[in-house]
Amino acid sequence: MPYPQAPQNEQEEPLPDIGGSHQRPHALSEYNYPLPRPLFRHRTHKMVQLTETGNFTVEIPVPDDLLSRAAYTEDKEFTHMKYTAVTGDPDEFVKNDYTLRQVEMERETEIFIVVTMYNEDETLFLRTWKSIVKNIAHICSKRKSDVWGPDGWKKIVVCVVSDGREKASSIHPKTLSAIGILGAYQEGVIKTHVDTTGTSAHVFEYTTQKYIDTDYKIKGANMFRKYDLVPIQLLFCLKEKNAKKINSHRWFFNAFGRVLNPNVCVLIDVGTKPSDKSIYKLWKAFHNDSMVGGACGEIYVEKGPFWYKLLNPLVAAQNFEYKMSNILDKPFESCFGFISVLPGAFSAYRYKALRSSNEEAGPLAKYFLGEKMHDTASVGTANMYLAEDRILCFELVTKRKERWILKYIKDAHAETDVPNTLAEFISQRRRWLNGSFFAGVHSITRFYQIFRSGHSGARKFGLLIQTLYNVINLIFNWFSIANFYLIFYFLVGGTLTNPNDPLYKAWPGIAYLFVGFQQLYLFALLLCFLAALGNRPQGTRIVYFMCFFLFGVIMLISLIVSGYAMYRSFPQTPEEWGGSSALIVLFSRPVFRDLLVSISATYGAYFISSFIYLDPWHMFTSFLQYMVLLPSFTNILMVYAFCNLHDISWGTKGDTITPTFVAPVIVKREEDGRVVADVDLPVEKQDINLKYQEFMAALGKDNSKKNKKTKNSKKAKTEKEQEDYFRYFRTRVVLFWMASNLLLVSALTTPSVAQVLNISTSGSNTNNPYLTVIMWSVAILSVMRFIGSIVFLVKK
Template structure:
């Protein structure tokens, strides 16, 4: 692991200008030494203001003022909750009001992803301050926006990211220390207002042709790796406690918001004072010319994201409770988070690997817990909203093993968090919502409970759909869909289906997807084949059903409507297809966002059984795994700061730092050379390291075993009841062409749930366009606004 640069004495360290040689970091090695300087402690804290190189300000629009000419370093020895009592930040000294504080959390992401996100952030701030913005903050609006970068562990950060921060003027080697007066440093905080933007090709964009709006940056480099939720603790309990921002934004490295997304999100809070949180549309990164859609995994995730943003997020927004605001791109009103929401949220920091396995799985999706606590906060009436105009692209897994691992955490976290929310539905009555809003939220909880039940039985439901589809089509069509071979093909497929399920269970128990790639890819191929045959049989059944209908209508002189309602098999199949895929098409067209229906729908249909079977089985059989990939730290020691008393009686420390203009320029050139080297390597793919699996307690595995057994037994019982020939003949009609009542129940349940989703989506859309029309006219719009939940 490449290390943060440290200094060692070369020869005489007794002189006032001792010469030091830097340890190499990522190939960086300055040619000039630093200078030892006595620095007076500020309120007992080690805080250093270091000048920046003239290259940082070469084409800057703002060059006067300490925030542009100097970077500040603070060695923080306190915990996040004690930060405000011991330290301060520049914004507080400048007496600035912070409208938005944005946090970008990092671990070891590559420099390209970091550059993409930061460039997009600077573009958004520039838009907020420009005349193009409808409600512009003005040319000095950047003073109300603070960007906080929190990196999870000094030994874990990608050294190439430090290079980018160094070119921007937000980081310098050699200042950081590991100990101050016997106290361990918890985090290293760098503050600077930069005007250097670096694009995704790693080219600095601070040239005269591209002037950049200043951006206030606070870079928090945590000494130890302590998970993402701890990074959020530093942001909320330390930085925000000092800044007291109006709204907080959350962004992941690699997520790229569109240029007006921050404006759209912030306007959601401006319009309605009871909006406690909001999120925009998360899009899969498709690449230039949508080339990433060549990969079917990317295409299916793109389709999944699109339909969620068209149907599910608008539905939840209309009710006022979005079950999860994506941590990759979301916003919260800081005042709304105070108290119970944040306190409950940060319990998750101690849950992973704790004794309560249910809570540990639940807190894999701690953002869901935060949303629930926010809406049900005692005495308050906070709502959560979806903002269609705010969008951001994010990179999605493009390999099967990575996607399976990701969905393990997503599925387990969302499942147990959903159980928690549904089980604690009565907490809505402790809130300050109106009676009408409370009953609307109760209706949403009921809707979520039904979806949770369907999720539990999805394994059996998919198999039953497969079974009944072949069974009914074999009765309805002469010779079956494959002629005389229909029965043989069906029996073979049933055996292959059963084998695939058993194989997934066996491979998921203790094996990583990365170690069983061939098996998983084979199973994907098998399930894709099954899905293709299911679609063929379904389409053929509908076509033959229409042909039979035309023939029967001609023979009996009845109407198509009467035939439709008196033929259960044909009726239920048509209703199910229309309520699902017809809904997808119509809703997408209504939202003026339908390209995914042409480019991704087929891939999504092909891989649908993979989502239902492989992803869910792997997730449930790994309930005991609640790890987040936290590793130990082996970062090199940076040296200690020890207070001395000078001749005048002041408490000072000696620190090595570049003071002359040549020192600063040399240090900057080191970063610039390294950035050029990184730019040349931009197309080289880096191999990821494999982490050793952590051993889990026996209690976790026992919990996993009980849940999986309950899941298997309940799903298997459902399959046995509705596929056993004896039970079918005893309880249900076994006549040719008869439809199982459970299949009818499934089809019509899908239709009812789809109708609810569609109605809410259209209600949201109506409110959204009413709002836009109102703002174009210079007002806030009239009538009921489903998007904001207010009456104007």
């Protein structure tokens, strides 16, 4: 069915300014709830018949403005918004006979998109919404496809899940206004109780024909045709209480997914902006290969106009990390069919692959296990489920008797914003590092699950090779702070304290310079431990800035000395050449050989692969910033992460606020046996239109207010005991981690041990087995990643 014609004289809607804001009076009800202000001008009582199972579902007419510039104006999905007050757990959604409009209209769902959000503002929501709208329009433009076409939007459902309604930092009021403008929310409809049962989620359904641009312009049907846009089936789930992102995904997968039974589920975090064709390219990977169980695209850093955000060294360093991960790591893992983590910000799964089989619980059951065990789990398990998406990927690939693979789709891109302050960056990486470490241990120790899968013998062998690669990386990460210090100690110290070096002969005091920087290194490391124990990064910004600065200076010195050491390794006179070939002479000198191999393999892989992938710009805009901040990433982030193992929160603890009183649904039984509800609902079009105008006015001006947090000083004894246990476990892990790293440093820097191991720092050309092992190991791992990325590109 072609898209209907719209009026030709319609233009963009201006944002009205109706002036003023409605303040709730301070009077209290008999239940000590704040009494709400009158929402409507007219009588609003309405008798609503409940479903056969006693569920409260009602359809409310939408404001006239939603239809004034619409292409479709007759069907109920456009003229009415459906609201359902869902009681019970998301796992009971199907059991309690809740349903969704797509099922009622007998539509199949090919793509089910979820946008999860917490308290993000309307700017982040609109940038994500704009990209989703354009992606769906592109999918519907595939007129020669056997799946898509002009009516392809009927096979796509967009689900927006907001984590909490009544917490101080839950859904942003302007974001709620934006969703109201799209038609998927109306004030006065929400019911917090159905009879005596509390509502767990408020589900709004509407097929919207409105489009809000990131510059807050609201566009109607003619603008839809101009941009080739289409209607969108929008499902808005506003959870009553905050229960974290994993619970939002449980509503998406276990509640709505079981009803719609989609083919492909796409996960997007609010603020992430997929490019116009990315969702289609993800879907196409599933369509072309029936064994693809999950896929992800490239997530890149938002750089801003003229890439001005890269002027911040922290953003530039993260840009380099993201790029090299997408050029080396993801393609390498994709060759094995097992990507360790599909980023929750932009990834997709085949719903069939995630479900449980007849024999055992499926990947989704393992994925949601962490949500219910946080209060009783061990510290390791609790931290592991900070990276529950890694658990999902591992369980999916090793699913019993099946052979699902995970795939990287290079051409699917999504832009995301990254932390631009030290405090925010450190807090984010704490979750990432702790979650990935314990999730990595989980997958390594359960490598035997590979053999229960239905993969071929060759792929199982490849997965074992990948597991060995992960073991080596895990060991290197554990000893990272010791390795970094020892490289600095041997390389810089061996050059600056060498009595035979011309630089030392010209200025013997340079040895004291090394001692000074060595003490600064240890001082900065000590500061990291002191700041990490019992302090938030937001409260110790100056200390962390000092640490970043000191490690940055030390890294610059290390780079300069490394270059000088390689230069001094060259024969300086004809006698030193001795008539031999240049390669024989150079590779007979350990420092030159090891540095050349390590640097060529690592940074050569960076440069060559970036150019082969036709994406080299980060090498010129972000490489230096990454190199300078590398010791800070290793030392500061690792120390803070391990020193805060006891913290398994996402920073949302304690944000409670007095709940707003909402008149409950009063259930009655009529004489004819019908079960009805006497409720307050918007029934007059004047009231509905007025509230819609308020949504548009609220979106156009800054009227947000800071909510006050209330603290509950009383804690249960069990919570105290659990907190003590978590802290004690943290202490033991940190002590063991510090002891093992200190033991390595002490062993290799003790003269007697160094003599036994033939380790010397007396010259730039002397043998150092430790440096040789480290540098050759780094080179081998880099070469493996490089080969994997090339193989991926050739296969593509």
